[in-house]
Amino acid sequence: MSPVDTASNSELAGAPTPFITTELPGPLARSAIARDALVTSPSMGRVYPLVPARAAGCVIEDVDGNRFLDMNAGIAVTSTGHCHPEVVHAIHEQSSKLLHYCASDWYLPVYAESCERLVSSTPSGMGAAQVFLGNSGTEAVEGAIKLARYATKRHNVIAFFGAFHGRTLGSLSLTASKSKYRGGFGPMAAGTYHAPYGDAAFIEEVLFEHLCDPLDVAAIIAEPIQGEGGYSVPPPDFWPALRRICDEHGILLIADEVQSGIGRTGKMWAIEHEVGISPDIIVAGKGIASGMPLSAVIAREALMVWGPGKHGSTFGGNPVSCAAAIATLDVVERELLENATMIGARLLRGLDELASLNSSIKEVRGRGLMIGIEFADHDTAARIEQDCFRRGLLVLTCGKSAVRLAPPLVISADQADTALRILADSIDAVA
Numbered sequence: 001m002s003p004v005d006t007a008s009n010s011e012l013a014g015a016p017t018p019f020i021t022t023e024l025p026g027p028l029a030r031s032a033i034a035r036d037a038l039v040t041s042p043s044m045g046r047v048y049p050l051v052p053a054r055a056a057g058c059v060i061e062d063v064d065g066n067r068f069l070d071m072n073a074g075i076a077v078t079s080t081g082h083c084h085p086e087v088v089h090a091i092h093e094q095s096s097k098l099l100h101y102c103a104s105d106w107y108l109p110v111y112a113e114s115c116e117r118l119v120s121s122t123p124s125g126m127g128a129a130q131v132f133l134g135n136s137g138t139e140a141v142e143g144a145i146k147l148a149r150y151a152t153k154r155h156n157v158i159a160f161f162g163a164f165h166g167r168t169l170g171s172l173s174l175t176a177s178k179s180k181y182r183g184g185f186g187p188m189a190a191g192t193y194h195a196p197y198g199d200a201a202f203i204e205e206v207l208f209e210h211l212c213d214p215l216d217v218a219a220i221i222a223e224p225i226q227g228e229g230g231y232s233v234p235p236p237d238f239w240p241a242l243r244r245i246c247d248e249h250g251i252l253l254i255a256d257e258v259q260s261g262i263g264r265t266g267k268m269w270a271i272e273h274e275v276g277i278s279p280d281i282i283v284a285g286k287g288i289a290s291g292m293p294l295s296a297v298i299a300r301e302a303l304m305v306w307g308p309g310k311h312g313s314t315f316g317g318n319p320v321s322c323a324a325a326i327a328t329l330d331v332v333e334r335e336l337l338e339n340a341t342m343i344g345a346r347l348l349r350g351l352d353e354l355a356s357l358n359s360s361i362k363e364v365r366g367r368g369l370m371i372g373i374e375f376a377d378h379d380t381a382a383r384i385e386q387d388c389f390r391r392g393l394l395v396l397t398c399g400k401s402a403v404r405l406a407p408p409l410v411i412s413a414d415q416a417d418t419a420l421r422i423l424a425d426s427i428d429a430v431a
């Protein structure tokens with residue numbers, strides 16, 4: 001990107017938005033979609049016909065020049081906003097020096113620096129930690145499960161209904177949000193059990209009682225706030241009970257922070273809202289490098305007992321992604337935790353008001369900028385998602401019948417108010 005492009009991109013961040021000048025999709029978007037349909041895998045279920053050309057902050061401009069207010073952040077990824085200048089600068093600097101040299105086989109200082117930064121961000125109860133870097137959330141979940149099995153010499157893993165941990169075969173075995181993700185793919189990984197999210201008693205009273213000896217369980221994996229499953233905040237006794245069960249039986253507790261981490265809930269890790277609870281392993285991805293592919297398995301040092309060759313990756317911890325992660329952590333720690341807390345509270349207040357006026361909203365929930373709005377049924381949520389797109393607001397459904405808000409953490413008060421206004425209009429029109 002030339003400096004001219006950067007300047008025009010920063011203007012884009014402040015341009016009046018939404019701004020829709022064509023029918024949607026516009027002519028250039030239609031032709032891009034037709035071209036795409038011929039050669040791309042039909043397994044990707046596109047949500048609405050958005051064809052982004054460039055983006056800055058919370059604003060996305062499509063190929064026809066329409067501007068959308070982004071409350072998705074590319075599914076909770078562009079934490080510092082689209083093309084944050086500090087992140088773009090770090091990517092430029094690193095990419096002009098070194099694009100790749102497999103960190104699983106040689107030494108990259110920028111890899112170690114990213115790991116240092118992640119270790120120092122973890123809840124103090126975890127103590128000393130070490131990090132393995134991968135490319136995607138699913139890859140980090142696979143790594144965490146391998147590590148948990150290796151460190152405990154046990155094989156079973158307990159996850160929760162509604163969970164989303166990824167789509168590769170190991171993580172897919174833990175994913176239990178929609179049966180269509182599993183259908184047609186044959187047997188899942190052996191030794192995987194599920195409990196209702198928020199119900200730790202089920203683990204002791206049903207799983208341990210009837211199905212699964214706790215001494216065979218390597219790990220319990222849970223999202224601090226369920227993402228794909230509905231942006232559900234668990235009851236306050238859930239995580240303390242999981243910690244107690246794990247401690248009693250020598251089981252490792254894994255917090256999947258792929259969607260909830262890196263400041264999204266107003267704390268670096270959503271698990272920090274569970275006062276006094278520390279996991280043994282944190283899995284991170286999505287927002288960690290503002291959109292560059294990177295993920296992390298952050299584990300207590302005492303668990304990192306696997307020796308050379310036990311786990312690795314050609315691209316994992318790519319130096320350009322690592323540079324983007326360091327810049328991302330700088331920006332998030334400096335200014336975005338506070339913004340996520342403040343604007344999140346503003347959105348929750350506005351949505352609660354909306355709910356008090358509108359019976360089609362059944363519940364508003366969330367923490368920071370991870371907010372779910374539950375509607376009466378899936379059809380209403382899906383129609384609001386589509387209607388908002390036509391009004392220039394990008395939102396996404398989750399769970400059975402919720403719409404999620406997960407904007408870039410740089411969202412301003414004005415942009416939050418615009419989002420609330422459009423949502424109100426859309427709910428009026430649709431519900």
Ligand SMILES: Cc1ncc(COP(=O)(O)O)c(C=O)c1O
Nearest residue numbers: 136137138164165166227258259
């Ligand atoms: C909580 C959680 N874990 C894991 C994943 C998988 O991440 P990825 O799509 O990067 O493989 C996701 C993706 O949505 C997620 O939300």
